[in-house]
Amino acid sequence: MNLPRVGDGWGVRKYWWFVGGGIGLCLCFVGLLVVGTYSAAAGVGGAGGSVGLAKGAVPARYQPLVQKWGALCPAINPALLAAQLYQESGWNPRAQSHAAAQGIAQFIPGTWATHGIDGDKDGDRDVWDPADAIPSAASYDCELAGYVKDVPGDPTNNMLAAYNAGAYRVIRAGGVPAISETQNYVKIIRSLEKSFAAPVGRVQPSQQAAGAIYFAQEKLGTPYLWGGNGTADQGGRFDCSGLTQAAYRTVDIELPRVANDQYNAGPHPSRDQLLPGDLVFFSDDLSNSRAIHHVGLYVGGGYMINAPYTGAVIRFDKIDTPDYFGATRVTKDGAAALPTDLPEA
Secondary structure: OOOOOOOOOOOOOOOOOOOOHHHHHHHHHHHHHHHHHHHHHOOOOOOOOOOOEOOOOOOOOOHHHHHHHOOOOOOOOHHHHHHHHHHHHOOOOOOEOOOOOEOOOOEOHHHHHHHOOOOOOOOOOOOOOHHHHHHHHHHHHHHHHHHOOOOOOOHHHHHHHHHHHOHHHHHHHOOOOOOHHHHHHHHHHHHHHHHHEOOOOOOOOOOOHHHHHHHHHHOOOOEEOOOOEOOHHHOOOEOHHHHHHHHHHOOOOOOOOOHHHHOOOOOOOOHHHOOOOOEEEEEOOOOOHHHEEEEEEEEEOOEEEEOOOOOOEOEEEEOOOOOEEEEEOOOHHHHHHOOOOOOEO
16 A cells, blocks of 8 residues: 655645634534535436546646547547556556556557557657557547448447457447456446546545544544554554544545555535535646645535644635645545556556
8 A cells, every 4th residue: 555655645735724623613514514414415416528637637747648639539538548547547647567568558569559649749659658659549439430430339348348358258248248347347447537527517526535534523633643554553543544534444445555546536616616525635736636746525615624733633624725736536436446466668
């Protein structure tokens, strides 16, 4: 299990601290707020389709490539292409798997020899160069989509199934074949797609958020511990992402251990659409989710419960600070889709 990197705390910031009866009043306020929010949001629909990219979800140096090549054919979109690249390599252009898959798009040498293209028109096809590998991933997707274009069903799902199992099996099955690995791959990429897409309209409210908030409330006043997972040998202490991971574990959702990976566990509501239970993130680079250094659990009214930094305790803090990056509405499918065994550089 990966521990958070140095800086997964917060640094000193202005904060709101409750004492005495103020804590009880605040907890009552939060409880009422959760009930009221979910009652009001019960009729809110889903986000709908989108081909825009969520803020900072794709590292800034790759965003123009993903936005451009993600529109290469109707079967793909930028968010889907981003989901594939993240699932394959975690945006690591030097990634290499045990099966010899290489680069940010994880092409094996034989596939690259046939399907790699010179995306940047510099005269070579370099699997290690994202300017070639990202266009090649999109081109390969579209080529597969062409092979299965007459197969019944969702063309994107059929394309993803062809990517995993081969076009012949999709054609023979008349759609996504009854192969558990292939069906799971399609589900993973379509779930991750939602975490990379800029939502259109309102994001559907979470059904598990209240339980996560209850857990975090119970930990108020607990001292911070860098790398803390709340275990007995650590005195029940947490760091920021350890707290949010443990809170969602109580409602049967397993989040990654590190804050910047937790950002991809669901769709991203805008600041004015936040609901209690959303994860809120803070970054050293407001254009790049990989630079996220802190996470908290939103409780409403512009406040979160968080484990801030060494020497502090789990407490309420305001979210509106210069390093506020964005939010994620955690979903079970979104968390389950996140890669857990990315190839190393």
